[in-house]
Amino acid sequence: MDLCIPLPLPNEELEDIIDKAKDWALMHGVEINTIASGFGWLGPAATNLHKFILQELGVPEKIKNLPDNNALQGICTGMIEAWKIYNDQKAVILFVIEDVTYNICDQRFHEFEIRRLNPDIKVIRRNLTQLAAGAKLGQNKELLMDGYTIAVVYYRSGYEPGQYYSKNEWDARLLIERSLAIKCPSIQYHLAGAKKVQQALAKPEAVTRFLRDEKTIERVKEIFTGLYSLNFDEHGDAAVEMGIANPKKFVLKPQREGGCNNIYGMNVRSFLESTKNKQERVAWILMDRIDPPLQINYQIRPGSDTDTELKELVSELGIFGVIIGDEKTVLINRQVGHMLRTKIATADEGGVASGLGACDSPYLID
Ligand SMILES: Nc1ncnc2c1ncn2[C@@H]1O[C@H](COP(=O)(O)OP(=O)(O)O)[C@@H](O)[C@H]1O
Ligand SMILES: [Mg+2]
The missing domain is CATH 3.40.50.1760 (Glutathione synthase, substrate-binding domain superfamily, eukaryotic)
Incomplete structure (x- = not known):
């Protein structure tokens, strides 16, 4: 059970x-x-x-x-x-x-x-x-x-x-x-x-x-974000080339939980270039980078002196x-319920514990 x-x-x-x-x-x-x-x-x-x-x-x-x-x-x-x-x-x-x-x-x-x-x-x-x-x-x-x-x-x-x-x-x-x-x-x-x-x-x-x-x-498939294996086969090879050609469009993820393990931006290219012939690459997956809509708002955090500044x-x-x-x-x-985290748009990961994100709640509008 x-x-x-x-x-x-x-x-x-x-x-x-x-x-x-x-x-x-x-x-x-x-x-x-x-x-x-x-x-x-x-x-x-x-x-x-x-x-x-x-x-x-x-x-x-x-x-x-x-x-x-x-x-x-x-x-x-x-x-x-x-x-x-x-x-x-x-x-x-x-x-x-x-x-x-x-x-x-x-x-x-x-x-x-x-x-x-x-x-x-x-x-x-x-x-x-x-x-x-x-x-x-x-x-x-x-x-x-x-x-x-x-x-x-x-x-x-x-x-x-x-x-x-x-x-x-x-x-x-x-x-x-x-x-x-x-x-x-x-x-x-x-x-x-x-x-x-x-x-x-x-x-x-x-x-x-x-x-x-x-x-x-x-409808379920509509919310899927592209996920690609990096196995040693034609699909994996194509994904490696895709990541190297356009690193900012992807995120690299290892088999880890807890945040702060992923690779973003130009580091995607350097990582793929250095591991493309190594067995290690199959332990990672490549994912399309999500580009969420920006909102201008305040973020209140303890010890911050920029709370009154509007941010993206x-x-x-x-x-x-x-x-x-x-x-x-x-x-x-x-x-059974939800949680919303809001982070500074330029941050790669949204951890509240790491100080970049904050607890939030959705506000519904027509
Ligand atoms: N494809 C993506 N595009 C943009 N940001 C991402 C993407 N995948 C993960 N992130 C960011 O990284 C954070 C951690 O990624 P996630 O896959 O949830 O790893 P973990 O399981 O370690 O929390 C997410 O909460 C999000 O802020
Ligand atoms: Mg997780």
Whole structure:
């Protein structure tokens, strides 16, 4: 049984999202994240803040233009539904955490929200090293840790090799994977979020494996951004030449998560030139560079003395989804909220933590 957050799988709601998103801006998909997606709380918090500001500015009638955002509640409801499916009143939800959680102000609210929605459910937080030392499987492959049975495992860590310090952490991951606990994500969904897999899934014929309705297939494909393999074959060779000829039109991506790993601009050319005959090149994918519409607006950041200057900004919308199922059946599949990040137009990546982006909320206009 897998629980995966966030992953908006195509359904009727997806069509609705695409419609709305097309109204907001030209939409191009950057990626699907299937592990440790942040801002479930900061997304709704930004909406609440903007509602407050509109009220303070004396224009409460404009508040209706901010779409509702219940991402935190939706994500936590998904975890609680998974906990219910596991069907053991005493079992707990495990958050697999980093040694130091920098976005704790986002993450901790998931725990508080679970407690608010169902006070009977306990959340425990452990890092992979602690799990390696203490976790074991019970007689029926229950995941046991410190006297608790784990119903649901929610990974906020474990998405990059550096978080597995030794074989012990990998062993812990394997143990969890083999257990009865419902994983968010399971290894299959984790892999589905890998850049190389997304490149394979974005091939035109791949969508038809998962969707039947022609119209939906066409609409889903419309938001795809060109993704090219750099394999040693004619397609890969053509992609290498394309990147070298027009580096500013592409982004190079390795199989990494967490931001700041991609290569942009003229570095695309130098990287491709230096690796084009090396095996390493197949570990990367090439992607069309998205050129989002510019907006002139303010960006407020702590310690900044340019807050009152108008700047050219671009926004990135994230949609949260919950899917629960096993290899045969999808039990739950719905979108549960959103988050918007807005960054300075000249920045390649939009990280809020890196100081270039800010939490934002969409404002709908006719
Ligand atoms: N094709 C693209 N065109 C323009 N910017 C991109 C593109 N792909 C990624 N980015 C920027 O880089 C950021 C990180 O890229 P992403 O693929 O999401 O990597 P990660 O999984 O490490 O977050 C995105 O949020 C976006 O700001
Ligand atoms: Mg990602």
